Amino acid sequence: MKGVKELKARIKSVTNIQKITRAMEMVAATKLRRLQERAMATRPFADRIESMMRRVAVHADPDASPLLQVPDRVETEALVVVVGDKGLCGAYNANLLKRAVSQITASREAGVATKLYLLGRKGQMFFAKVRDMDITWAYPGVIEKVEYTDVRRAMGLLVDSFIEGEVQRVKVAYTKMASMALFVPTVQALLPVAPPEASGEGVSADADYILEPSPDAIMKKLLPRYLEMQLYAAVLESLASEFAARRMAMKSATDAADDMLGTLGMEYNKARQEGITGELLDIVGGVMVQAG
Amino acid sequence: MAKTLNVEFITPDRTVFEGEATEVILPVEGGGSIGVLAGHAPLVATLEVGIARVDKADGEQVFMIVGDGFIEVRDNEVKVLAELGERDDEIDLARAEEAERRNRERLKDRVAQEVDFDRAKASLTRAMTRIKILRDLAPGKARRKPRDPRGG
Numbered sequence: 001m002k003g004v005k006e007l008k009a010r011i012k013s014v015t016n017i018q019k020i021t022r023a024m025e026m027v028a029a030t031k032l033r034r035l036q037e038r039a040m041a042t043r044p045f046a047d048r049i050e051s052m053m054r055r056v057a058v059h060a061d062p063d064a065s066p067l068l069q070v071p072d073r074v075e076t077e078a079l080v081v082v083v084g085d086k087g088l089c090g091a092y093n094a095n096l097l098k099r100a101v102s103q104i105t106a107s108r109e110a111g112v113a114t115k116l117y118l119l120g121r122k123g124q125m126f127f128a129k130v131r132d133m134d135i136t137w138a139y140p141g142v143i144e145k146v147e148y149t150d151v152r153r154a155m156g157l158l159v160d161s162f163i164e165g166e167v168q169r170v171k172v173a174y175t176k177m178a179s180m181a182l183f184v185p186t187v188q189a190l191l192p193v194a195p196p197e198a199s200g201e202g203v204s205a206d207a208d209y210i211l212e213p214s215p216d217a218i219m220k221k222l223l224p225r226y227l228e229m230q231l232y233a234a235v236l237e238s239l240a241s242e243f244a245a246r247r248m249a250m251k252s253a254t255d256a257a258d259d260m261l262g263t264l265g266m267e268y269n270k271a272r273q274e275g276i277t278g279e280l281l282d283i284v285g286g287v288m289v290q291a292g
Numbered sequence: 293m294a295k296t297l298n299v300e301f302i303t304p305d306r307t308v309f310e311g312e313a314t315e316v317i318l319p320v321e322g323g324g325s326i327g328v329l330a331g332h333a334p335l336v337a338t339l340e341v342g343i344a345r346v347d348k349a350d351g352e353q354v355f356m357i358v359g360d361g362f363i364e365v366r367d368n369e370v371k372v373l374a375e376l377g378e379r380d381d382e383i384d385l386a387r388a389e390e391a392e393r394r395n396r397e398r399l400k401d402r403v404a405q406e407v408d409f410d411r412a413k414a415s416l417t418r419a420m421t422r423i424k425i426l427r428d429l430a431p432g433k434a435r436r437k438p439r440d441p442r443g444g
Contacts (some may be wrong), residue, residue, distance in 0.1 A: 056338065208334060212338070222362065
């Protein structure tokens with residue numbers, strides 16, 4: 001049985017930690033909500049770009065842009081890895097990094113080298129320690145503050161590298177948010193672009209569309225936007241997963257602290273009572289001796 | 293009542309304008325503008341940096357700087373998808389003037405500094421377009437609130 005003093009100190013420290021985890025839980029929840037609003041705001045643009053692609057793809061030459069061309073041989077691929085800057089979010093970072101490593105290993109076994117493009121400090125820290133990693137680019141900013149223009153710049157680098165033939169394939173490893181409690185590390189191909197299926201509403205009726213200056217020219221301009229939106233969506237979804245994962249981790253930490261406080265409180269009371277009983281016995285003993 | 297167009301200006305992170313209009317004028321690639329009225333044929337076109345004008349159904353005129361994007365017209369709906377989109381009442385005149393001055397300077401001694409010529413030039417065009425909107429087209433509409441640092 002621990003002493004009363006020790007127990008009191010532990011209760012205090014657990015209470016303090018619980019205050020922090022509770023605050024972090026609330027911060028993560030707020031950030032998640034704000035991010036969801038942001039993700040919703042990008043929806044109309046992304047949806048429109050995609051439907052426009054579908055519409056124009058019917059008329060454009062499949063070889064209109066080098067971004068559509070499937071290379072004969074793949075020797076090098078670029079992998080964009082999207083993780084967080086910080087921990088305390090359960091296995092969010094670890095799971096994604098594990099998925100990225102298995103992708104790199106699989107490529108290596110197939111004779112394909114990987115160039116890494118990293119977003120999120122945890123990825124930079126992780127891959128800096130792994131041997132034989134070619135880190136081509138790393139996002140210098142804070143991942144939570146990432147903006148469309150940052151993603152656009154990164155995508156620009158990837159597109160240039162693809163056009164110049166340095167890489168023959170571009171993929172992105174990010175965390176998909178299947179539900180509020182389920183986060184799936186995913187690897188998705190970006191380049192070469194597989195245009196969305198030319199089907200769906202109203203495509204056949206589109207024969208009379210005026211396309212200015214030409215279907216190919218529009219396609220050429222649309223493709224980079226389409227890619228940027230895809231990468232941006234991947235980044236936002238990863239961020240949402242991170243916040244949701246952190247909220248969950250902090251909630252279970254707060255709950256665990258509650259349990260611990262319950263046990264400690266009981267132990268404390270027991271120790272205190274025992275102390276009092278002991279003292280009483282001493283007093284009674286003393287009185288009896290005096291009365292002797 | 294005359295037929296109206298349903299107009300939407302969308303950028304990657306927000307909807308800049310949404311409403312009914314009688315006419316929309318948009319800057320298209322290759323220089324020049326197109327005007328869209330109700331009943332326009334279906335069209336997809338690429339957009340250039342410039343000034344868009346919307347004649348709203350209630351008679352008000354709204355000017356916008358738009359750039360780098362696409363226009364889609366279909367069934368009396370005009371969708372403008374652009375990287376850049378700012379309404380006249382959102383433009384920060386002081387900031388635009390500062391950008392104009394800075395980029396002129398940059399372009400002047402570009403040989404010495406090896407500045408990114410295209411970028412500086414594009415930036416100058418945007419600044420001048422913003423200034424033009426506020427000085428000539430929609431005087432007195434400049435934004436008053438401090439700018440959202442996330443905008444650009």
